[in-house]
Amino acid sequence: MTWLSSGFMSDVFLGITNGVLYGLIALSLVIVWRSTSILNFAQGAMAMFAAYVGMTMSSHGLNFWACFAIAIAAGFALGGLTERVLVRPLYKRPEINSIVVMVGFLGLLESAAAAIWSTAPRTLESPFSQIYFQHHGSTILLSPFALFQIIAALVIMTAVGAIFRYTNLGLQLRAAALAPEVARLLGVRVNRLLTFGWMLSSAAGVVAAVVISSSGSIGLSPTIMDGFFVFGFIAAAVGGLESPLGAVVAGLMIGLVQQFLQDYAPSGISSFAPVIILVVALMIRPQGLFSTTKARRV
Amino acid sequence: MSKLTTFSDARPTTTRFIKATVATILVALIAGYVLTPSTDIYIATAAAMAVSVMGLSILTGFSGQVSIGNAGFMAIGAYTTAIWANHHEHFPIVLSLVGSMAVGALGGIALGLPATRLRGPYLAGMTLAFGYVMTPFIQSLGSWTGGSGGLYFPVLVTPTWFTSLVGESENLIGANARYQAVLSVLVAGIALFFAANLSNSRVGRAMRLVRDDDVAAELVGVNLAQTRVTAFAASAALAALGGSLLALVAGAATSSTYGVALSIELLSLLVLGGMGSISGAIIAGILAAYTDLIMTKINSLTGIDPFSNLGANMKGIIFGVVLITMMLAAPRGLVGLATTLAAKARRLRSGAN
Amino acid sequence: MISVSQLSVSFGAIHALTGVSFDAANGKITAILGANGAGKTTLLRTITGLEEAASGDITLDGESLLKKRTEDIARAGVGHVPEGRGVIAEFTVLENLRLGSLAAKVNFQEGIAEQFELFPVLGERRHQHAATLSGGERQMLAMARALIAKPTVLLLDEPSLGLAPLVTAEMMATISELCAKQNLTVLLVEQNAKSALKVAHDAVVLHLGKVVASASAQEVAGDERLRQYYLGLAEQ
Numbered sequence A: 001m002t003w004l005s006s007g008f009m010s011d012v013f014l015g016i017t018n019g020v021l022y023g024l025i026a027l028s029l030v031i032v033w034r035s036t037s038i039l040n041f042a043q044g045a046m047a048m049f050a051a052y053v054g055m056t057m058s059s060h061g062l063n064f065w066a067c068f069a070i071a072i073a074a075g076f077a078l079g080g081l082t083e084r085v086l087v088r089p090l091y092k093r094p095e096i097n098s099i100v101v102m103v104g105f106l107g108l109l110e111s112a113a114a115a116i117w118s119t120a121p122r123t124l125e126s127p128f129s130q131i132y133f134q135h136h137g138s139t140i141l142l143s144p145f146a147l148f149q150i151i152a153a154l155v156i157m158t159a160v161g162a163i164f165r166y167t168n169l170g171l172q173l174r175a176a177a178l179a180p181e182v183a184r185l186l187g188v189r190v191n192r193l194l195t196f197g198w199m200l201s202s203a204a205g206v207v208a209a210v211v212i213s214s215s216g217s218i219g220l221s222p223t224i225m226d227g228f229f230v231f232g233f234i235a236a237a238v239g240g241l242e243s244p245l246g247a248v249v250a251g252l253m254i255g256l257v258q259q260f261l262q263d264y265a266p267s268g269i270s271s272f273a274p275v276i277i278l279v280v281a282l283m284i285r286p287q288g289l290f291s292t293t294k295a296r297r298v
Numbered sequence B: 001m002s003k004l005t006t007f008s009d010a011r012p013t014t015t016r017f018i019k020a021t022v023a024t025i026l027v028a029l030i031a032g033y034v035l036t037p038s039t040d041i042y043i044a045t046a047a048a049m050a051v052s053v054m055g056l057s058i059l060t061g062f063s064g065q066v067s068i069g070n071a072g073f074m075a076i077g078a079y080t081t082a083i084w085a086n087h088h089e090h091f092p093i094v095l096s097l098v099g100s101m102a103v104g105a106l107g108g109i110a111l112g113l114p115a116t117r118l119r120g121p122y123l124a125g126m127t128l129a130f131g132y133v134m135t136p137f138i139q140s141l142g143s144w145t146g147g148s149g150g151l152y153f154p155v156l157v158t159p160t161w162f163t164s165l166v167g168e169s170e171n172l173i174g175a176n177a178r179y180q181a182v183l184s185v186l187v188a189g190i191a192l193f194f195a196a197n198l199s200n201s202r203v204g205r206a207m208r209l210v211r212d213d214d215v216a217a218e219l220v221g222v223n224l225a226q227t228r229v230t231a232f233a234a235s236a237a238l239a240a241l242g243g244s245l246l247a248l249v250a251g252a253a254t255s256s257t258y259g260v261a262l263s264i265e266l267l268s269l270l271v272l273g274g275m276g277s278i279s280g281a282i283i284a285g286i287l288a289a290y291t292d293l294i295m296t297k298i299n300s301l302t303g304i305d306p307f308s309n310l311g312a313n314m315k316g317i318i319f320g321v322v323l324i325t326m327m328l329a330a331p332r333g334l335v336g337l338a339t340t341l342a343a344k345a346r347r348l349r350s351g352a353n
Numbered sequence C: 001m002i003s004v005s006q007l008s009v010s011f012g013a014i015h016a017l018t019g020v021s022f023d024a025a026n027g028k029i030t031a032i033l034g035a036n037g038a039g040k041t042t043l044l045r046t047i048t049g050l051e052e053a054a055s056g057d058i059t060l061d062g063e064s065l066l067k068k069r070t071e072d073i074a075r076a077g078v079g080h081v082p083e084g085r086g087v088i089a090e091f092t093v094l095e096n097l098r099l100g101s102l103a104a105k106v107n108f109q110e111g112i113a114e115q116f117e118l119f120p121v122l123g124e125r126r127h128q129h130a131a132t133l134s135g136g137e138r139q140m141l142a143m144a145r146a147l148i149a150k151p152t153v154l155l156l157d158e159p160s161l162g163l164a165p166l167v168t169a170e171m172m173a174t175i176s177e178l179c180a181k182q183n184l185t186v187l188l189v190e191q192n193a194k195s196a197l198k199v200a201h202d203a204v205v206l207h208l209g210k211v212v213a214s215a216s217a218q219e220v221a222g223d224e225r226l227r228q229y230y231l232g233l234a235e236q
Ligand SMILES: Nc1ncnc2c1ncn2[C@@H]1O[C@H](COP(=O)(O)OP(=O)(O)O)[C@@H](O)[C@H]1O
Pocket: C011, C014, C015, C016, C034, C035, C036, C037, C038, C039, C040, C041, C042, C043
């Protein structure tokens, strides 16, 4: 038995494997929150729906990567469509309207997916083995698939970060979020960028959903993203909805905390963990742990 | 757009409300005599759902805090009643309902306290997390709650005085259903009466002030935290009561019933009926009870196989679409929509003259 | 030429502008003067489509701007330095300038070289966050960010606000120089009538949303009645 297969490291591996997904969902929420001040309660459902679209293609003989690409393209399209049709009328409305509409969209997408693809879980065959690595005869709770999951999430996070940080498009996206009026005075087509922000956010979430649907232990079903969304939302709230880096770090932290609670706390408490983590974190710092905005009322 | 225009401000006078309650009860009682046992079940369900929607209405309509987890409070009520019933063979029903409300209110306070530091989408997200974890939480307490199989309890025993008053029904189930309906309507009447009074009270006004402008509310001396927690407690108590009544109808509490989907359904019903209005809650309750019947109608009219994927999920699709379109087009609910249309028609007519 | 005719703008019951008409000649500085609340900012914001006109028209070289979107007006060559400057504090000086250059598709390197020549202090502070700049430097940055897009019309909303008299004088001199060299059409909104009239060719005086005078800067400066109007109002 090596230290890599110790109980502690096992929890770390499992925690990180889940945590990157929470981070990805949180990042996706932060992107649209920063630019449009709307918390997308349908984010998980949108990702689920796009993943189904991609998966449908596998029955037409397409391989994993082609299905993955189609799911992401569907995510882009769904994100853009959602912003244009549902979200745009909400910008000048009270916050409560946008919450209710996005919750309605969540319900609609889940029911529609169940109507089209049924509620039975399906898995998308991935080229990565889900058998845990062995090391000197003991099991390390990491598989090639888990590594793929972690790397895929990190790649998307880095790509999103790079777009925002280093490209002209990212500069305009940030300007549109920080000072929409000034941006428009400088000729920036803010409306288009808001649409693009939603597309980007939606596609990032799809990566999480596709990974989940390829995971043999879970599979894709209409409500599968509910739990991931709850944890992703908590990560975004704990990280501060303004902070992309905070979202990612908080996602990892929450993955770890959840894993350790599952192992060491009574089951009643561990199932209540999401609420407890959120409440404790927001008691300590109501504006989010990583948010730089001072004295902001959340 | 001002926040004020989003909601209907229901401030019924107490007398008007008593009249409405008495009328509702009378209608229900008469209907109970005339109609079949299955209608009794619809009436009981409508009453239970009206109470549940009213609970959400206090939180969202009065105090402006959106909850996507009120089904969790319904679960608390349902399980309190179910557990109590399993331990007390001939349980005094009133005591059981009051107990469920008390436990629900405690849950509301527990969630409401941290919520005082949250606003808008953060708050809604927290209630979603709460609603989401309730099912696994209940299932993890298997020895108390019967785990994922649900918790069944002995059917409600009809008291002999009720049988002698209403008369002998054809069978036990019929009499029981009648009792169920009358009991539910009475309880719902009392609960809605309480909600109407709350709406008219100083606390209710404080809630609306906080909803419309919390800074201004604080300036005129409203205690924000206290008002918000009160709204949570009252909301959760009513939701728990609704959950109990629903469990009595089913003779069981099943954790999977009270998931996120039910919370979304509650929100849809609330938006349909109109936030913050008593009559809206009643309409919503009746709609909820007859949803399945309406769905069967829709399926048979459109020729959709009710056991197909589409047929089975029609309800969720329609609720989602309704929630979205109502919120975009008619945020004051069906009653508000009717009022607006009536006013428009009046204007058109007077314009034509 | 920017031509404003019978323009009215209201915010609910408040009539911010009522029947405003004037022309701003190409290649000249037109000062828009008036006390606080006269409607100067509203006028500029309506020109760039940030506020909606209730009636009247605004044309740029004969073409109406009223139906156009703000970003399209900007792309048509109207630079607007808004009230309060609108520099993005979270961005560095370079990022602010880059943002200004993107829509106009100008060569960024050439653009910043030009602007740093005009405002050398910006060159020194190019990697600093705009939040760390002084008021005068922020005003320069805002102007440079508008100028880098090579506009034909420049709208300036109270550039002298909060600046020391010496810095204000320098700023006015720069505006005058720019106008002459680049044939810019400038609308210069100012409460500081004295400094503005020194560099302006024409002047429009607004009072409670109405034009009370529209003439050459000289005439306005020489009108005793108007001068009193201002001096009374422009007490610092
Ligand atoms: N967004 C707004 N909402 C309501 N009233 C406004 C708004 N903007 C300006 N006003 C009003 O319009 C009038 C003109 O304002 P403004 O154009 O800012 O004047 P100035 O720039 O000359 O000081 C003022 O009475 C002001 O209060």
